[in-house]
Amino acid sequence: xxxxxxxxxxxxxxxxxxxxxxxxxxxxxxxxxxxxxxxxxxxxxxxxxxxxxxxxxxxxxxxxxxxxxxxxxxxxxxxxxxxxxxxxxxxxxxxxxxxxxxxxxxxxxxxxxxxxxxxxxxxxxxxxxxxxxxxxxxxxxxxxxxxxxxxxxxxxxxxxxxxxxxxxxxxxxxxxxxxxxxxxxxxxxxxxxxxxxxxxxxxxxxxxxxxxxxxxxxxxxxxxxxxxxxxxxxxxxxxxxxxxxxxxxxxxxxxxxxxxxxxxxxxxxxxxxxxxxxxxxxxxxxxxxxxxxxxxxxxxxxxxxxxxxxxxxxxxxxxxxxxxxxxxxxxxxxxxxxxxxxxxxxxxxxxxxxxxxxxxxxxxxxxxxxxxxxxxxxxxxxxxxxxxxxxxxxxxxxxxxxxxxxxxxxxxxxxxxxxxxx
RNA sequence: GGAGAGAUGGCCGAGUCGGCCGAAGGCGCUCGCCUGCUAAGCGAGUAUACUGGGAAACCGGUAUCGAGGGUUCGAAUCCCUCUCUCUCCGCCA
Numbered sequence: 001x002x003x004x005x006x007x008x009x010x011x012x013x014x015x016x017x018x019x020x021x022x023x024x025x026x027x028x029x030x031x032x033x034x035x036x037x038x039x040x041x042x043x044x045x046x047x048x049x050x051x052x053x054x055x056x057x058x059x060x061x062x063x064x065x066x067x068x069x070x071x072x073x074x075x076x077x078x079x080x081x082x083x084x085x086x087x088x089x090x091x092x093x094x095x096x097x098x099x100x101x102x103x104x105x106x107x108x109x110x111x112x113x114x115x116x117x118x119x120x121x122x123x124x125x126x127x128x129x130x131x132x133x134x135x136x137x138x139x140x141x142x143x144x145x146x147x148x149x150x151x152x153x154x155x156x157x158x159x160x161x162x163x164x165x166x167x168x169x170x171x172x173x174x175x176x177x178x179x180x181x182x183x184x185x186x187x188x189x190x191x192x193x194x195x196x197x198x199x200x201x202x203x204x205x206x207x208x209x210x211x212x213x214x215x216x217x218x219x220x221x222x223x224x225x226x227x228x229x230x231x232x233x234x235x236x237x238x239x240x241x242x243x244x245x246x247x248x249x250x251x252x253x254x255x256x257x258x259x260x261x262x263x264x265x266x267x268x269x270x271x272x273x274x275x276x277x278x279x280x281x282x283x284x285x286x287x288x289x290x291x292x293x294x295x296x297x298x299x300x301x302x303x304x305x306x307x308x309x310x311x312x313x314x315x316x317x318x319x320x321x322x323x324x325x326x327x328x329x330x331x332x333x334x335x336x337x338x339x340x341x342x343x344x345x346x347x348x349x350x351x352x353x354x355x356x357x358x359x360x361x362x363x364x365x366x367x368x369x370x371x372x373x374x375x376x377x378x379x380x381x382x383x384x385x386x387x388x389x390x391x392x393x394x395x396x397x398x399x400x401x402x403x404x405x406x407x408x409x410x411x412x413x414x415x416x417x418x419x420x421x422x
Numbered sequence: 423g424g425a426g427a428g429a430u431g432g433c434c435g436a437g438u439c440g441g442c443c444g445a446a447g448g449c450g451c452u453c454g455c456c457u458g459c460u461a462a463g464c465g466a467g468u469a470u471a472c473u474g475g476g477a478a479a480c481c482g483g484u485a486u487c488g489a490g491g492g493u494u495c496g497a498a499u500c501c502c503u504c505u506c507u508c509u510c511c512g513c514c515a
Contacts, residue, residue, distance in 0.1 A: 041473060045484045052484090055496040059441040067495080074495040242432095242470090374470080 001099050001361045008034055017105045020112050020322040025102070033095035040091060044084040051077050100210055104357040106322045107294070107330040113321030119334075120321065125305065126314030128338055129397060137341035138395040139272035142168065144403060145422045148273070159270070160262065160277040167421050171394070171407075172280060174414035175387050176255050179282040179307055183384055187303045189253035189284060194233035196256055197224040202236040205362035207328035207354075214263045217277075226259035230283035231381045238287060238364045245368035248377065249296060250287040253384065255280065273388045274346065280387035286380040287364065290356065293378035294331070297353045301333050304349045304384040311408045313393045314338040316345055330355045333382075337389065341396040348389045351382030 007014050011027055018025040054074050058067050106112075111120045142148030147168025153161040164172055183189040200223055203209040208216060208228060217226040227233055234252050243250065258281050262268075269275035284303060288296045301317065308315045320332040329352040336345035356376035359365070365374040398406040404422035407415055 038473075041484085045473070048485085049483055051495075056442070058495055071495045078495070 001357060002102055002105065003356075003360065004034065004099070014105065018103065020106055021103060021325060022114055022323045023103065027102075029098060033091060033098060037088065037091050037095060040084055040088040044081055044088060047077055047081050047084070051081065097210065100204065100361070103327045104330055104355060106325055107353070107355075109294075110325060110331045111319055111321040113323045116321070116324045118321040119324055120319040121316055122319050122333075123317040124314075125309065125316070126312070126338070128314050129340060131340065131399075131401075133401050135340040135343075135396060135399060137272060138339075138392045141341070141395045141399055141403070141405060142273075145405065147171070147421065150272075158277075160275060162273055162276060167415075167418065168391070170415060170418075171391055171411075171421070172387055174411050175390050176280060176282060178411055178414050179384060179387070180253060180255055182307060182310070183253040183282070183284060183303060187251075187253075187284075187306075189251040189303075192230075192234055192237070192252045192254040194227075194230065194237070194254055194256065196227055196233075196259075198227055198232050198236065199224055202232055202239070205239055206232050206235050206358050207326075207361065208232065211327065215261050217259045217261060227256060228260045229258050229381075229383075230254040230256040230281060231285060234283065234285040235358055235364075235379055235381065236362060239362040240364075242365045242367050242374045243287065243377070245289070245366045245372070248287060248289050248366055249292065252285045253282060254285070255282045255387075257281075273392050276388060279389075282384050282387065284351075284382050284384040287366075287377050288380065289366070290375065290378050293353050293355065293380060296378075297331065297333070297351060297380055300380055300382045301335070301351045304335055304351055304382050307385050307390075308335065308337060308348070308393075310410045311390070311394065313390075313397055313408075315348070326350075326352060328352075328354050328357050330357070335385070337393040339393060339396050341399070346389065346392075347386075348393065349383040349385045352380060354379045354381075 002014065007027065007030055011030065015025055015027050018027075051074055054070055054077075058070055058074075061067050111118060113119065139148065139150065143150070145168075147165055149163040149165055153163040156163065180191055184191045197219065200209060203216070203225055208225075216228060219225070233256070234254050237252070238250075257278055259278050262275055262277060265275060273279075284300055286296055286300060305315070305317070315335050315337045318334040318336060320329075320334060325332055332350055332352040334347050335349035335351070337348040338344075339346050355378050358379045359376040364377050364379070366377045367374045394408065395405050398408065400406065402422075404420050406420050407418060412419055
């Protein structure tokens with residue numbers, strides 16, 4: 001959520017900055033809500049001040065006959081207050097839900113664009129391997145090695161669900177452990193294992209709700225949602241808190257499965273592990289001082305990149321343009337890993353700075369010292385990495401002519417010494 | 423699932439038959455004093471949000487004692503609903 005005072009004072013600027021997202025923003029109703037709200041507020045508050053004053057006087061007058069008309073008067077005032085408060089509640093509710101639908105303002109360094117074609121590649125790492133044979137896509141490799149079972153996954157649940165088998169399951173688990181160990185032991189994140197279902201408040205705080213409910217799995221009987229990313233439970237750890245400035249930056253790493261409906265991508269990436277309704281991810285989340293957040297974004301990106309570097313997987317980094325930027329983010333770097341079986345780069349991580357947007361929705365603040373004013377922190381998060389897609393990248397990049405797949409060195413110990421699949 | 427207890431400021435904890443309770447007291451913390459260091463001691467201060475005024479320092483108003491409703495001129499205090507926590511029993515990985 002954006003700062004109401006900031007919008008009030010910079011209405012046109014905000015509008016033009018939001019237009020860069022390609023959204024049809026119209027802040028004219030902002031003015032209406034805002035002035036109506038303040039009008040009602042002032043009217044109600046002066047009546048309350050009067051009532052408080054007179055009520056206090058009533059309590060001090062001992063002669064009861066003298067207070068009857070004052071009481072009658074205040075009865076009327078109270079009735080008026082109630083009706084103003086009712087109107088005010090209405091206005092505030094509508095104002096609030098309106099504010100929750102306004103996306104974040106892109107950062108000044110975010111490239112302006114009208115489609116994903118305007119994203120900017122800022123870095124390439126690793127050598128794209130050459131094969132003396134036609135590299136196969138991971139779904140073929142996985143099936144022929146009998147480690148991925150798409151048919152039975154679909155039987156158990158439905159389309160976009162996959163069964164991992166034997167060494168395949170082990171590889172997924174190895175990657176989760178490897179990533180968590182790397183981020184906790186070497187990058188100083190604190191490991192968290194959060195709930196995989198969250199309530200509506202948590203989803204609203206990070207920005208999934210109210211606008212993107214269609215993308216979420218909702219439970220029947222309770223108003224809970226399956227998490228689409230660990231970002232949601234982890235960011236909400238500090239919802240409603242004022243943390244000590246000296247504790248910043250706070251870094252958390254968490255493994256969770258992620259559940260997404262993938263509404264609107266019917267027919268896209270139907271084969272293989274790329275687009276699943278359930279997938280595993282190790283997520284990095286940071287709570288930082290506002291002044292540090294863009295530096296922290298670079299560090300976060302580097303932490304995620306290192307996973308690919310250690311695994312020896314070629315990738316590139318993309319600076320997302322305003323048209324491709326997520327609802328809550330001010331700036332996002334995507335990491336795309338090279339997939340030889342599909343002869344393309346695919347997103348494997350997305351590292352974003354949300355500024356104070358989520359912090360304001362979630363009311364997460366920090367304070368330096370006792371007498372300092374609390375201020376909103378900045379939140380960031382990034383995948384470190386999407387585990388299923390890392391399996392995909394390993395299968396495709398490390399495939400051999402004989403159909404086997406080599407396991408990257410860093411994973412040998414996590415695979416019980418196994419160096420090759422098949 | 424059954425029975426019971428509770429939810430007050432950073433923490434602990436008081437709150438009388440509703441009125442001067444944003445809320446006693448203690449701890450903690452901050453600043454100052456004092457003691458040759460430390461400890462102790464003394465004094466002052468110590469919530470948040472919205473809102474009006476002001477360049478600002480700051481001053482005023484309103485709200486907040488788990489959440490939402492109700493009664494009342496007036497509610498932390500009375501009534502209703504909900505949420506959460508704790509204890510015991512049952513069930514269960």
